[in-house]
Amino acid sequence: MDARAAARLRTVLGHLGRLEPRDVVAHPTSGTVSPTSFHPQQFQFTLDNSILSLEQRQFYEENGYLVIKNLVSDEDIQRFRDEFGKICRKEVKLDRLVIMKDVSISKLQLAPSEKVVTKIQDFQEDPELFRYCTLPQILKYVECFTGPNIMAMHTMLINKPPDTGKKTSRHPLHQDLHYFPCGPSNLIVCAWTAMEHIDRNNGCLVVLPGTHKGSLKPHDYPKWEGGVNKMYHGIQDYDENSARVHLVMEKGDTVFFHPLLIHGSGRNKTQGFRKVGIPIAAPIGKDGCVSCSATPYGYDGLKPKNP
Numbered sequence: 358m359d360a361r362a363a364a365r366l367r368t369v370l371g372h373l374g375r376l377e378p379r380d381v382v383a384h385p386t387s388g389t390v391s392p393t394s395f396h397p398q399q400f401q402f403t404l405d406n407s408i409l410s411l412e413q414r415q416f417y418e419e420n421g422y423l424v425i426k427n428l429v430s431d432e433d434i435q436r437f438r439d440e441f442g443k444i445c446r447k448e449v450k451l452d453r454l455v456i457m458k459d460v461s462i463s464k465l466q467l468a469p470s471e472k473v474v475t476k477i478q479d480f481q482e483d484p485e486l487f488r489y490c491t492l493p494q495i496l497k498y499v500e501c502f503t504g505p506n507i508m509a510m511h512t513m514l515i516n517k518p519p520d521t522g523k524k525t526s527r528h529p530l531h532q533d534l535h536y537f538p539c540g541p542s543n544l545i546v547c548a549w550t551a552m553e554h555i556d557r558n559n560g561c562l563v564v565l566p567g568t569h570k571g572s573l574k575p576h577d578y579p580k581w582e583g584g585v586n587k588m589y590h591g592i593q594d595y596d597e598n599s600a601r602v603h604l605v606m607e608k609g610d611t612v613f614f615h616p617l618l619i620h621g622s623g624r625n626k627t628q629g630f631r632k633v634g635i636p637i638a639a640p641i642g643k644d645g646c647v648s649c650s651a652t653p654y655g656y657d658g659l660k661p662k663n664p
């Protein structure tokens with residue numbers, strides 16, 4: 358990311374009800390210990406503050422993810438659904454939004470509706486959807502990983518369609534860091550909020566616990582017969598025997614996970630469109646994401662809402 362983009366990004370969350378830095382201290386590797394929560398262990402993947410319990414911190418350190426129940430209200434989720442519907446029907450148009458279709462559904466040439474949009478990306482210019490990235494209860498947890506100067510590096514709303522039989526609704530196992538060569542990786546976190554009940558039937562998030570402690574693996578398109586969606590790369594040398602955990606979540610539950618955690622999602626075997634909202638967050642400033650000089654598909658950051 359160039360200096361101009363970084364400067365623009367810096368302004369963004371300054372306007373957006375950023376959390377008070379009172380409980381947050383320096384990155385734990387600096388050796389600083391928070392007066393509010395002294396834990397004798399050396400933590401590598403979480404920062405010292407009083408938000409996470411010791412048990413929650415230990416869980417994230419060990420597994421690379423943490424589910425927080427009931428974090429986003431039904432009312433907010435309904436508003437995001439309504440706005441998503443308007444975007445799909447082209448009642449709302451955004452210049453920089455990326456609209457993605459499922460490769461097997463795109464061939465059907467259907468009229469614009471929620472049935473043809475698998476995912477939108479880069480919704481930061483839509484004030485209604487961007488509200489999601491600014492919800493205080495989301496930022497509160499994000500801050501446990503990024504520290505107080507938070508930026509949204511990427512935003513998505515996924516509308517996983519019913520599988521057409523070709524298994525193209527799957528998302529291969531991957532690491533998000535493959536898509537953004539930024540760092541330090543331990544200060545980046547992805548938030549994934551279930552916008553309805555999600556389990557293995559409609560293709561829940563699948564994680565390989567503990568893999569955040571490993572390195573970035575080579576990714577490529579999986580050799581799947583029914584087709585693979587553009588940019589849906591997967592890890593090639595994946596060990597089929599490693600334990601997969603299927604995260605069953607209720608509407609409003611949010612899982613926070615590390616960008617090296619290996620994850621994906623299975624087929625949607627229901628007739629519903631499984632919806633989740635995702636921002637990927639990172640810190641800004643000299644300790645943050647400044648190593649990234651180029652991004653994989655031309656993403657150059659958020660625009661300040663109140664310049």
Ligand SMILES: CCCCCCCCCCCCCC(=O)SCCNC(=O)CCNC(=O)[C@H](O)C(C)(C)COP(=O)(O)OP(=O)(O)OC[C@H]1O[C@@H](n2cnc3c(N)ncnc32)[C@H](O)[C@@H]1OP(=O)(O)O
Nearest residue numbers: 456457458459460463510511533536537586587588652656
């Ligand atoms: C600081 C860092 C920031 C960055 C952070 C990043 C974090 C990332 C985190 C993790 C990220 C996770 C990983 C990620 O998610 S990465 C995903 C990134 N997303 C993209 O790259 C989406 C870009 N989208 C597009 O390019 C278009 O929407 C495409 C080209 C896909 C469709 O174009 P359009 O809308 O105009 O469609 P059309 O109906 O006119 O069809 C045109 C042709 O395209 C075929 N087609 C249609 N759909 C697909 C498909 N899905 N897969 C393959 N092909 C497809 C279609 O059959 C037809 O082919 P043909 O019949 O002519 O042969």
Ligand SMILES: Nc1ncnc2c1ncn2[C@@H]1O[C@H](COP(=O)(O)OP(=O)(O)OP(=O)(O)O)[C@@H](O)[C@H]1O
Nearest residue numbers: 527528529530557563595597603621622623624625
């Ligand atoms: N043996 C495997 N090798 C490579 N990738 C796998 C393997 N098993 C699962 N995956 C990946 O993990 C994702 C989730 O797997 P999961 O088994 O939950 O989904 P599914 O096979 O579509 O559904 P189900 O097993 O519930 O019928 C899949 O979409 C696929 O990308």
Ligand SMILES: O=C(O)CCC(=O)C(=O)O
Nearest residue numbers: 515528533620621622633
């Ligand atoms: O919700 C899903 O299917 C997983 C999406 C995902 O991991 C991603 O887009 O990077």
Ligand SMILES: [Fe+2]
Nearest residue numbers: 531532533620
């Ligand atoms: Fe991902």
Ligand SMILES: [Mg+2]
Nearest residue numbers: 601622623624
């Ligand atoms: Mg399976």
